[in-house]
Amino acid sequence: MLYLDLGIVAILIVINGLLAMSELAIVSSRPSRLAGLVGKRVKGARRALTLASDPGKFLSTVQIGITLIGVASGAFSGATLGLRLASWLVEAGLSQGVAETVGVGVVVAVITYASLIIGELVPKQIALRDPEAVAVRVAPAMVLLAKVSLPLVWLLDRSGKVLLWLLGHREKADDRVSEDEIRTLVAEAETAGVLEPGEKEMIAGVMRLGDLAVGAVMTPRHEVDSINLADTPAQIVANLLDSEHSRLVVFDGDSEGAIGVVNAKNLLDVYLADQKPKFRDLVREAPIIPESLDARDVVTILRDAPVHMGLVHDEYGVFQGVVTSADILEAIVGSFSTKDGPAEPAAVKRDDGLYLISGWMPAVEAAHLLEISLPLSRPYETFAGFLLQEFGRIPNVGDSIEDEGWRFEIADLDGRRIDKVLASRLEAA
Template structure:
């Protein structure tokens, strides 16, 4: 009976080491740090163990190895001998009772070791990694201090072998955008977040990789005021626009001098004052078209008006960017902000996609399941087609790239308005 209790105790202790190993290794360091700052007992110790995985894994391995030796040398032998005697008492021949007794004991101990000593603890650790890491960390730290010489020897030996193999042995893993997207996708599948929430999170991640050219309202879509126009033409422009703020140019769009707010002009009109655009012009920041979208957000926060004028390296006016453009990149366009209510991408019955030429290339890539080159000169679906053709296309021209055939099906002047994207035969989904 004592031997059986010892065997069960050793298996349970093995389970504690297995649970500790997986709980601390899989626990998120950011979460442990937060728990430590909030005063959670054991969190700081768990974080210290996670920061030095070499020493911690050596500690666990010492414990598991010693338990395995004891279980095999003491419990297995004693129980095997006891079961052999029991079988012999029932008349089983010695030549059969001994191998049968030891075999049954080894089978049962192995089964219990796998289930109770490994599988159950590790499953528990995966489900509650941070909480269990805080719980077992003090014990593991104590074992590490008690076995410090052996732990040091094993850790140093491991590092020495890594250096011999040309590796530092330190983990170089960092969380990537793709891993974050996968986590968000899993959260959506599990019902933790809504689909719209996932869409917005993806938009925020894309925002950090975009230049302002990818989110700005391009020059061709900008409503603007020309001081060289007559008062009648300026009033007509103000009446026809749906914008509350308009850039103002002095004779040429490349000579933008600032921005006016419609409410300022309305106040003057209600007061029966003459139209004086120049008096109401406010200075707006001028930014290069290569600046990052997130940097633009900081510029807009500090600007006297929430609008920035985008110029290229030659000083030519390229477009404008507002907080609404950034919100559009994150949450999608609002109907009141667009001239067309058509969606940017529509999947057809045959599996092809009808795509707006102005659709951001990275959003299109997400819809189609393709991977764009990291270094590229375009920001839209139309830019992709032009970059592959190396000229402005005519209606009906097509290009095959990235596993798809992109055909220009509609032009608005020289601008690509609609593209038909069809997967090429025998092309699998890009990863």
């Protein structure tokens, strides 16, 4: 009889462990991974996905089993094994009261320890290591258990929802994945070696495109080479020869609105054919892009356009700059080197802990670097624009301002444009 009693208790503990493992595996499984297993026709994946989509009923089912096993295990151990040990202690010479107390206490302590190790900790560790694999294996048994205990599960599920409603939780939990969670997963994947070096930065760059307006990635107007059809042919050719770019923006008298682009190669073909160029016939139409458009949407426009260069105009129709597919790529992977040397970094952390930040750095990237917040609606796209907004004027070299726990000092100006800024963190009060 002793071995039978021990066997019953052991079976109850193992069943409790299986239920605990099933509970954590189903709850921890990601629906996207389960959906992928369903697509691969893995046995039990569809049932696991069904259980994960309605955790309330599933948790009620598991909790019923765990509670019943816990009650049965406690009562059985005290009523049988505890009293049996107490009788042995009485025969060994202890008094009846002391023997019962010691006997029941020892049995409860041993069973509690076994329940924690075998019935809780180890099964849950197994479930956490590969929740989806465990979930697809236990799902058929959990579905069967849910059908058997359906009436009681329905009662518990309804009771739980009523209590949640009374406590003020009347809206369904938001299961959407946030950008911060995606960044955390990407960082974990890089640490685990799933992502190659540099892929994390590229993924972060792609995610930033949705937060950047086209004004943050475009080449501004004062840096754009152009020609004007109202100029003399000699002046147009001189502008083409002075430019280092293969494509130039074209104006037709009005310097506020661009009409297209001209490719220097097309002009060279005309001269090689010993013909006189007709500049107006060489102009190619380019897409007009609003300045407020997201950089992510520009990708689609440039991909479908015959010329992979967009002419950026503001809401008044005034030309502001150009954006190319190379600008979008640089926003993702960083600036490319030029003939003058390596590309200038947007921000550099010095040995003294200060950041030397370029004014052209996108405000979103600077905010992420310094861990500061930006308003959702803002009239600027660069870090220089952020500082101009804070100063309320064009600052001079050496001027500083404190904001968001940082001290920003103007280190260099390029004319009236903020070129370099020193950022130092303020000591906490």
